Amino acid sequence: MKTPKISKAVVRRLPVYLRYLQLLDEMNIRTVSSYELGQKLDMNPAQIRKDLAYFGEFGRKGIGYEVGYLVEKIKQILKLDRHLNVALVGAGHLGIALSNYNRYTNEKMSIAAIFDTDREKIGTQVGNLIIQHIDELEQAVREKEIRIGMITVPAPYAQGVADRLVEAGVKGILNFAPVSLLVPSDVHLRSADVTTELQSLAYYIEES
Numbered sequence: 626m627k628t629p630k631i632s633k634a635v636v637r638r639l640p641v642y643l644r645y646l647q648l649l650d651e652m653n654i655r656t657v658s659s660y661e662l663g664q665k666l667d668m669n670p671a672q673i674r675k676d677l678a679y680f681g682e683f684g685r686k687g688i689g690y691e692v693g694y695l696v697e698k699i700k701q702i703l704k705l706d707r708h709l710n711v712a713l714v715g716a717g718h719l720g721i722a723l724s725n726y727n728r729y730t731n732e733k734m735s736i737a738a739i740f741d742t743d744r745e746k747i748g749t750q751v752g753n754l755i756i757q758h759i760d761e762l763e764q765a766v767r768e769k770e771i772r773i774g775m776i777t778v779p780a781p782y783a784q785g786v787a788d789r790l791v792e793a794g795v796k797g798i799l800n801f802a803p804v805s806l807l808v809p810s811d812v813h814l815r816s817a818d819v820t821t822e823l824q825s826l827a828y829y830i831e832e833s
């Protein structure tokens with residue numbers, strides 16, 4: 626299916642809507658207004674209406690949005706209605722924790738391979754996966770049709786790992802290492818950083 630071109634900002638907000646809408650769906654709540662969504666998500670209802678109107682007007686005045694329909698529509702737009710394999714590089718403390726979770730977006734997106742360079746770790750099991758040597762990355766990406774890479778190696782090694790992931794054909798990278806990475810323009814890069822989030826929270830905390 627051809628999906629409309631959506632701005633990066635909207636693409637980042639859609640998963641936030643989706644998570645809450647799925648919760649409503651599980652509670653058998655059939656409709657929700659942009660006002661309620663705004664209250665729950667601490668977002669502006671006008672912004673939500675604008676975002677949702679982006680891909681077709683389906684909120685009804687006085688009734689709101691149909692939760693089930695919206696869930697399906699957002700999944701379709703984000704292309705979450707298909708399996709996506711992810712590779713994780715760096716089977717350390719963080720990498721193992723992320724691999725053990727491995728239930729991203731209802732199992733449609735999952736870590737399908739995990740890599741490290743530490744000989745002690747290679748061949749050991751994490752969940753249903755065996756840690757592989759990084760030299761097997763290219764082959765695994767090809768064979769398992771891996772499209773996304775997660776980087777959980779120490780910062781000095783992160784760019785090298787990113788380069789290898791790109792070279793292997795990965796089109797999306799989620800970087801956890803505290804370093805800015807360079808990737809070609811056709812590769813989408815996101816960073817996750819607990820430290821910077823904590824630092825920005827510190828600003829709001831009053832002295833006791």
Ligand SMILES: NC(=O)c1ccc[n+]([C@@H]2O[C@H](COP(=O)([O-])OP(=O)(O)OC[C@H]3O[C@@H](n4cnc5c(N)ncnc54)[C@H](O)[C@@H]3O)[C@@H](O)[C@H]2O)c1
Nearest residue numbers: 715716717718719741742743777778779780802817818819
């Ligand atoms: N984003 C966050 O919020 C957050 C939180 C915690 C840690 N981190 C970062 O995540 C990274 C991992 O942290 P950790 O505590 O799990 O470290 P760790 O030392 O426990 O694990 C790092 C792993 O990477 C492996 N490794 C090193 N070079 C490699 C390479 N070239 N290819 C493949 N594997 C390689 C090591 O053998 C090790 O198993 C660090 O960069 C750390 O700063 C980020």
